[in-house]
Structures are given as structure tokens and as C-alpha cells.
Amino acid sequence: MTSQATETTERHPSNGDAKIAVRHLWKIFGGNADSVLGTENQSMDRDAIRERTGCTVAVRDVSFDVAPGEVFVVMGLSGSGKSTLVRCLTRLIEPTSGKVVLDGADIGQADPQELRELRRHKIAMVFQHFGLLPNRKIIDNVAYGLEVRGMSRADRYARAREMIDMVGLSGSENSRPGQLSGGMQQRVGLARALAVRPEVLLFDEPFSALDPLIRRDMQNEVCRLQRELDVTAVFITHDLSEALKLGDRIAIMRDGELIQVGTPEELVGRPADDYVRDFVSDVSRTDVLTVSWLMRAPAGDEPLDGPVTAPTTVVRDVVPQLARGTAPVRVVDGDRLLGVVGRTDVLRVIAEDQSEGDSGSAASGAGASTEG
Amino acid sequence: MSTAFGAAPTIRADGPPTWLTSRWTQALLVLAALLAGFAVLRGEHAFPALPEPFQIGPFFDRVYDWVVANRNTSPLFLYGFNYLSVGLGSAVILVNQVLTLLTWPGVTVLGTFTAWRVAGPRTAALVLAAFAVFGLTGLWSEAMTTLALIITSVLLALLIGIPLGILAGRNEGFDAAIRPVLNFLQIMPAFAYLMPMLLLFGIGNPAAAVATTVYAFPPAVRITALAIRNVDKGAVEATTSLGSTSWQLLTKVQLPLARRTIMLGVNQTIMLAVSMVVIASVIGAGGLGDAIYQALNKVNVGQAFEAGLAIVLMAIALDRVTAAAGNREYASGGSPVPRLAMTAAAVLAAVAASVLARLAGVADWPREWTLSAAGPINAFNDAVQDLFGDATAAVGEFLLGWVLDPLRTLLTDSPWWLVLLAAAALGLVLGGWRTALVAGLSLLGTGLLGVWGLSMDTLSQVLVAALVTVALGVVVGVLAARGDTFSRILRPILDAMQTLPPFVYLIPAVALFGIGRVPALAAAVVFALPPVIRLVEDGIRGVPPESVEATTSLGSTSWQLLTKVRLPLARSSILLAVNQGIMMVLAMVVIGALVGAGALGYGVVFGLAQNQLGLGLTSGLAIVCLGVLLDRLTQSAARRTG
Numbered sequence A: 001m002t003s004q005a006t007e008t009t010e011r012h013p014s015n016g017d018a019k020i021a022v023r024h025l026w027k028i029f030g031g032n033a034d035s036v037l038g039t040e041n042q043s044m045d046r047d048a049i050r051e052r053t054g055c056t057v058a059v060r061d062v063s064f065d066v067a068p069g070e071v072f073v074v075m076g077l078s079g080s081g082k083s084t085l086v087r088c089l090t091r092l093i094e095p096t097s098g099k100v101v102l103d104g105a106d107i108g109q110a111d112p113q114e115l116r117e118l119r120r121h122k123i124a125m126v127f128q129h130f131g132l133l134p135n136r137k138i139i140d141n142v143a144y145g146l147e148v149r150g151m152s153r154a155d156r157y158a159r160a161r162e163m164i165d166m167v168g169l170s171g172s173e174n175s176r177p178g179q180l181s182g183g184m185q186q187r188v189g190l191a192r193a194l195a196v197r198p199e200v201l202l203f204d205e206p207f208s209a210l211d212p213l214i215r216r217d218m219q220n221e222v223c224r225l226q227r228e229l230d231v232t233a234v235f236i237t238h239d240l241s242e243a244l245k246l247g248d249r250i251a252i253m254r255d256g257e258l259i260q261v262g263t264p265e266e267l268v269g270r271p272a273d274d275y276v277r278d279f280v281s282d283v284s285r286t287d288v289l290t291v292s293w294l295m296r297a298p299a300g301d302e303p304l305d306g307p308v309t310a311p312t313t314v315v316r317d318v319v320p321q322l323a324r325g326t327a328p329v330r331v332v333d334g335d336r337l338l339g340v341v342g343r344t345d346v347l348r349v350i351a352e353d354q355s356e357g358d359s360g361s362a363a364s365g366a367g368a369s370t371e372g
Numbered sequence B: 001m002s003t004a005f006g007a008a009p010t011i012r013a014d015g016p017p018t019w020l021t022s023r024w025t026q027a028l029l030v031l032a033a034l035l036a037g038f039a040v041l042r043g044e045h046a047f048p049a050l051p052e053p054f055q056i057g058p059f060f061d062r063v064y065d066w067v068v069a070n071r072n073t074s075p076l077f078l079y080g081f082n083y084l085s086v087g088l089g090s091a092v093i094l095v096n097q098v099l100t101l102l103t104w105p106g107v108t109v110l111g112t113f114t115a116w117r118v119a120g121p122r123t124a125a126l127v128l129a130a131f132a133v134f135g136l137t138g139l140w141s142e143a144m145t146t147l148a149l150i151i152t153s154v155l156l157a158l159l160i161g162i163p164l165g166i167l168a169g170r171n172e173g174f175d176a177a178i179r180p181v182l183n184f185l186q187i188m189p190a191f192a193y194l195m196p197m198l199l200l201f202g203i204g205n206p207a208a209a210v211a212t213t214v215y216a217f218p219p220a221v222r223i224t225a226l227a228i229r230n231v232d233k234g235a236v237e238a239t240t241s242l243g244s245t246s247w248q249l250l251t252k253v254q255l256p257l258a259r260r261t262i263m264l265g266v267n268q269t270i271m272l273a274v275s276m277v278v279i280a281s282v283i284g285a286g287g288l289g290d291a292i293y294q295a296l297n298k299v300n301v302g303q304a305f306e307a308g309l310a311i312v313l314m315a316i317a318l319d320r321v322t323a324a325a326g327n328r329e330y331a332s333g334g335s336p337v338p339r340l341a342m343t344a345a346a347v348l349a350a351v352a353a354s355v356l357a358r359l360a361g362v363a364d365w366p367r368e369w370t371l372s373a374a375g376p377i378n379a380f381n382d383a384v385q386d387l388f389g390d391a392t393a394a395v396g397e398f399l400l401g402w403v404l405d406p407l408r409t410l411l412t413d414s415p416w417w418l419v420l421l422a423a424a425a426l427g428l429v430l431g432g433w434r435t436a437l438v439a440g441l442s443l444l445g446t447g448l449l450g451v452w453g454l455s456m457d458t459l460s461q462v463l464v465a466a467l468v469t470v471a472l473g474v475v476v477g478v479l480a481a482r483g484d485t486f487s488r489i490l491r492p493i494l495d496a497m498q499t500l501p502p503f504v505y506l507i508p509a510v511a512l513f514g515i516g517r518v519p520a521l522a523a524a525v526v527f528a529l530p531p532v533i534r535l536v537e538d539g540i541r542g543v544p545p546e547s548v549e550a551t552t553s554l555g556s557t558s559w560q561l562l563t564k565v566r567l568p569l570a571r572s573s574i575l576l577a578v579n580q581g582i583m584m585v586l587a588m589v590v591i592g593a594l595v596g597a598g599a600l601g602y603g604v605v606f607g608l609a610q611n612q613l614g615l616g617l618t619s620g621l622a623i624v625c626l627g628v629l630l631d632r633l634t635q636s637a638a639r640r641t642g
């Protein structure tokens, strides 16, 4: 995960390096989008706009970049516009305004033929409700994308078999989707998307319909495949643990807007507002924050003979080391000393976790009290 | 359907790998075998005639002779059917007399007022327009005769149907017992009902009334039973727990809650009655149907059009009023007193109108107030003929020479056993052994009835009409599913088309194509199209949006979406549409005999008109056999692939 390191330091990569660059994207449902965009209505909140114009602003002025090989997660409450956003990326939903740039080319300018070519070769999507064709055998479902390209039967079957093996469904080639469990069906959905060798994978809550154990399996599967195949992914979920597990960076959406974009650490360590804080209140910081987030320059009087650790170690893992001695843990990159993390630093994080948990159970809106 | 996408060779390779085991390939092989057999054995092995004592036609003729000889002596008739006949006849006459007594202003006032109260001003205007057309075309008394017949037979049908429906709704055993009977009654073509009635009641209104009643009551039973069964279980349970008797449960809970649905059944019954009353003109029911029948016999398109317009307006008006009566309901409750007062006022107004009319001496619609449109319409028709005559004649000739005749020759000139085997083999391929058996037996039935040749002729017409219907229906259905505006425009047209009695479709067909098998085919296609379009559209609209979205995201073209996703996923609806289309075409091809389509339909019509019971009944039964054959084949195709 080398990309993570670069991303943390460089939060807004220039357009040139980005695999996908989204700029000022709007999607307004309803007849008269013109009555919103470019008028004073534009800055009103969603309900007010709906009341005044009858339009629903599903995506509002969203901009972000996704680096090559990155997994970009989008989170938000139901109705916050996640599905709409991800569909705008391949124009399954036509954006109202704004740009989506893939590899430097504006997708909005593509004519229908180019758009089809893009969908056939570069971007594939996995859906919450699978979207399989119940009348086709598994292998024909997986091969569908190749079939519509016009690939010969033998070639596409070979490729489809490979994909079916890859997602662990060998032997089910000739079943129909109705005969498979939900988890297996989503593996088919995944295989179908991977079969076209896409450079970008879009996931819209792919595992929401699955039970927790299967969901974990599938998450591991996606992690593995993404690493093996080195694809760029945009992943929609409303499960925070899923987001933390998969995401190199996470974007939080509310009412169509991006509230915060950052690494898991940044979201947990420095939530932009109460909405985000609420979102991340359930995770334990010690599991997410790394020592590099806490480390500081050693104070003059501190002993520098404590245990060493890598900058990517999470806080939880240095607790036992700190418990063994009084010296702070040294964070090193090879031979170079980057900084130190002492007992009080870690205790502060643990304390924040606990007060967060208390306030969380007492009143969900009491985020401010944790500041005091 | 996906074979239609055969343009690109890469995609042609696309059928299932085991193409030999594909049902459709096998079905094609069966047809190929039939063609081969035809080429070799053409003209040989006609269906052998049975020895005289076993022939069914002559047997029926003997029955008919016996009935005629004994109608006035046998106790069965003296104390049974003749009483019924007289009773029914008087009922029709009585209703007709009430209508006459009211005179046209009285009827118009009463009808318009009722429509206004039940269904609002727009429907009232429609009803008024209908009455105006009855008068202006000079068909007032014919319209009243038809109305009297409809009223009598609908009342009878409801009197029988609703209690049966209540029983069936509350008693599983009775439901199971009556269901096959209803199924059988509904699969019979309308014409088949006329035959036994003719035998038992002779020609005239009583036979027409009974035939109409029998034809129209099944939906009343079915829908009432359904309505009763669908009454909210919670409500039934709650009121039972409060100690209601079974009768209280029925009258206080089940019937009131089921009323809306039952009204739907009433509406269906009325619509069936309208179409049957028209058809019953063949066995001497008077009225508008008779006017159309006579006009068609004379190929007088203008006259037929006038009477057709009258019956169409009557059908639509009756449909709107009863549909609104069902929808009205709890909201427009109001207290009963003003309602009673309103009714009284309406009746008084009607009586006053009729008295006034009598005083003014216009109790009958004055002759000088009629506007005959027949002349201008005939002129217009001639003009159309001049313009398009060549084109329609060319289409007609093409259909006859290249499609209808070759297929008929194939079916009639092939050895009978080969056709039978082919039908059974198709049954085997599409359904299984049972379907094969039913298919074979039903075709054998037509032969045993002694009308093999006529049946093959009819079959060829049905197949061609069904093919055209399905092709058109699928195209239009797909377009409607894809275009909301188109669908919105189409829907009321289809609604209107489905309320028209089948008879009426013959009129424009004759206007365009003259007389013969081609206009019958055209009428059948138009008649059968609406349900096919509906089913295809619903099927395509029912395709899960997730599947469409997912395949779009993989870069399908819209043609690929249609052929690889939408049509395959809508397959069972489409096959159901094929089934419906074929059954409706079959019903209509018989009616097409009235414009010279010949074959079995002619046997039925001629048999009815000329008292040739043998010919009529055997032809009617052969139609039922064909119906069973086609229904089985298409239904099992739908089920197996569904």
C-alpha cells in the first residue's frame, strides 16, 4: 500500500496523476434543474430547494480525486447521494453539471459509442442487488460483458472460467443465479465485473445484502483481488468497519455534499464536524490511529532507549510495549528516528475513546462535550 | 428471440452449446419433418370417413329431426324448455315494452340521469351521445331490443353467478368442483354456445338470452368468489370473535367489503353479454347485431358502420357506468334520503318526458330526424377503395397466394397421420407426454368429427393471424414499454378496443379488404392485438431495473439490452401473450366466417342459419378441439421456459 503514504502527505494530487478526477459535480433530480443551478437557490439547503423548486439535489458540488490503485470509500447516511454519485461516474445517471475525468479524458464529452467502449473496457461496477440475469447460466452471466463486446464464444468462456475460479466458484458454471446463495451471487457479480479487466471498479454497497460472516469473507476477497489486480476502486458503503478495512481514503457525504475526505486516521483523529464525529464515534481510536499520528519530537529529558516500532503501527499495538517500561516508544523508519510516543500520549487517546463512548451512549448529539 | 440477432457471426455462435437439445431447434426439426412428408406424400391419405353409423354429423342431424318432431309433444319440452322459453321470451319482451312505454325521451332522461349520478357529468355526456346516435341513425328500436336482451340476460347471469360465487368463495370444496366447469365454459368460443341453445329453444330471443346468460355468468362467479376470499382475514376473524353468525358475517362483513370487486365482476358480465348479444343475431336475436349482420351480408359498409357505431357507444357507455359504480364507494356515501329523493325525481322526470313526448306525438323517434350517414360513408369508402384499393388488394393477394394458401395446402394435403404426429411431437417437445397426448387426441377429434379438411383450413388461418398478431404485438409492446408518452397515448385506445364486441372489428376489415379470408384475418389480428400488447409491455416493464442497470454498466447497446436482457427476462409474459393472442384469434376467425372466411366458422354459421345441426355442432366441437390443441401447446411452452 505505497499509495497510502503518498496520499497522506499529498491530499490534493494534481489532475495529472489522478485516475479519476471529479470536479464540481451536481446531480439534481426533477424537471427544472435550471431553477437551481446558477441561481441564488443553489446555496440553499436541500429541503428548502425541494420546497421551492420541487427538485431533489442528490449530489451537490462534489470534487475529489482518486489516485491510481487507490481504494476510495464513500460513506454517508441513506439518501445522502452515494449511489447517485457513483452512477454519475459512468453516466448511468447523467450528471446535471460538473466534470468527471478518467485518465485525463472528460467522460461527459464521450459520445454514446465512446461511453460504451469505456464501460466495456475500463470501468466495471458491482451492485447491491447483484443485477444478475436469472435466465442465464453463471458462466454466461460472467461472460456477458465480453459477449457484448463481440468476443468469440471460446475466448470469453475461457476468461469467464478463469474469473469464476478466481472468486472461488469453480463448479457452479452451469448453475443459474437462483440456485446460488446471496454471497455466491455477489461473487458472480464480482467475477462479471472483473472479467472485462477493468481499470476502475465501482462498488455500490456490494455487501449490504449479505450476512456478517459472508460479508467479512467478501471484504477479504476484495482486498486480495484489488491488491493482486491493482485496480482503482470507488467503494460505497455505510458500514464504517468496512470503510476502515478497505479504504485508503474515505469520503463522508451528507445531503449530497462531501463533508470530509481523508485517510481513516484523519477522519478519526480530526473529524471535520459533529456529523463526521458521530460517524466515527463507534470505532476505537487506538485501532485506527498509528504511532506516526501521535509521535512528537522527544522532550529533552526523555530516555531514548525505549522499544522501536514502525510508523504504520496502530496505537493499540504499542500499549504492551509501553506497559513493560517507562521509556517512550521510538518510531523509526529504518535507522532514522522519526519521533517518540509516550505513555501520556497513548493514555490521552484511550481517554478520548472512553469519553466518546460515554457521551455516545448518553446523548448522541453531545459531541461538543468531548472537546472540553 | 435472440436468434433475431443473427447479423454478427460472433453472436450467432451464441445459442446454448447443446443446440440440438434446445426445444426450439427440436420444434423446427418437427416442422421440417412435416414439410418433407408433405413433399413426398402430398395428396394421399386423406382422413378416412367413418362408417355411417359412427358418423357424428348425421347423428346430430337425427337428434335435431327428433327434437323438431317432438318439440310440441315430448314432456321434456312441453313442461321444461318450452316453459323456460316462453318465460324468457316474455321477460325480454317485458323489458322491451317498458323501454317502449318510456319512449325515447323518457329512456334518455333516465339513462343520462343515472349515468350522471353514478359516474359524473362526462359519462353522462357519453350516454347522451349514445342515445343521440341510436336516434339519429334510425336504429332506436333496434338499440332498445339489444338493450332489453342485455338487461334480461345480465340480470339472469347475476342472479345465478353471484350466489354461486358467494358459495365458491366460502366453500373450498364447491370452489374446486365448479372451477373446471368455469374453465371449460371460458375456453369455448362464443359461437359454440349458440348451438345447444338453438336445439333446445329454437330460433329467437329466448335462445339468445340463454346463450348470453351462460356465456356471461362465469366471470360473475369467479370474481365474486375471489372478492369474498380476499376480504381481509383480520376483519373476518375479529367479527367472528364478536359472535357473528355465518349469515351476519356474510351480509355485514364479507359482502360489503367485497362489493367493489364484485362490481368488477358485474362489469365483466355486462361486457361479455354485449358481445354475445351481437353474435346471437345469427340465431335470430334482433337488434343492432342483426343490423350489422344484415349489412355485412349485403357488404353495405355504411350501414354496418352505423349499427357498429351504435353498439360501440352502447358498450363503452355501459362499461363506463358500471366501472364507475364499482369505483364510487364509501366516499360518496351521503344519506339515503336525498338518494331516494333523487331516484324518485329521476323516475318522475322520465315519466314526465315520456308523457310530453306522447302528447307532442313523437313517442317514436321521428323519421325525419334521422341523419343517414350510410350514404356518405359508402361514398367515402368507395373513395378510400379507389385510393388504397390497389394496395390493399395487393396485400390481400400476397397474403392469400404466398402465405394462406400454401399453409392451407400443407395442412390439408399432408397425410392426416403426419399432421397428427407433428402436433403430438410438438407437444412432446414443448410440454411433455401429457401435452403430446392432448395435442394428438384433440387433432384426432377434429378428424373423428368428420371435419378434418375444414379444421386444417381454419388452423392455417389461425396460425397466420396469430403470427401476425404476435409479431405486431411484440413490436408495439416493446415500443410502449420503452416510451412513456407512447404508452400513455396507447392505453386509452387499447381500453376502448377491449370493450368493443368482436363483431364490430369486421366492419373496417371489410371496408379495406372486401370479402374473404384476408379481412377475417385482419379483423382477428386487430381484435387480438390489445391483450398481446398489454402483456408484452407489462412483461418488459417488469424486468428488474437492477439487471438492466448492471448490463448497461457493462456497455450494452440498446439493441443488446433488448435482445439479451429485456426480451429474455420478459419471456414468460411474452409466451403468455402468444397464448392469449392465439386464443383470441381462434375466436375471431370463426366470426370471420360472416365475411367469407369459410372453413369451420362457415360450418357453424351455416349450420346455425340453415338448421343444419350436424354441420354446425361438429364444426363447433372441432373449433373447441383446435382451441384445446393450441392452448395446450402454447401454455406448456410458456410454463417450461418460464
Ligand SMILES: Nc1ncnc2c1ncn2[C@@H]1O[C@H](COP(=O)(O)OP(=O)(O)OP(=O)(O)O)[C@@H](O)[C@H]1O
Residues within 6 Å of the ligand: A029, A030, A056, A057, A058, A076, A077, A078, A079, A080, A081, A082, A083, A084, A085, A238
Ligand atoms: N431517480 C430519481 N429521481 C428522483 N430522486 C432520486 C432518484 N434517485 C435518487 N433520488 C433522490 O436522491 C437522493 C440520493 O439518493 P441516493 O440513492 O443516491 O442515496 P444513497 O446515499 O445511495 O442512499 P442509500 O444508502 O439508501 O442507498 C435521495 O433523496 C433520493 O430520494
Ligand SMILES: [Mg+2]
Residues within 6 Å of the ligand: A082, A083, A084, A204, A205
Ligand atoms: Mg444507494
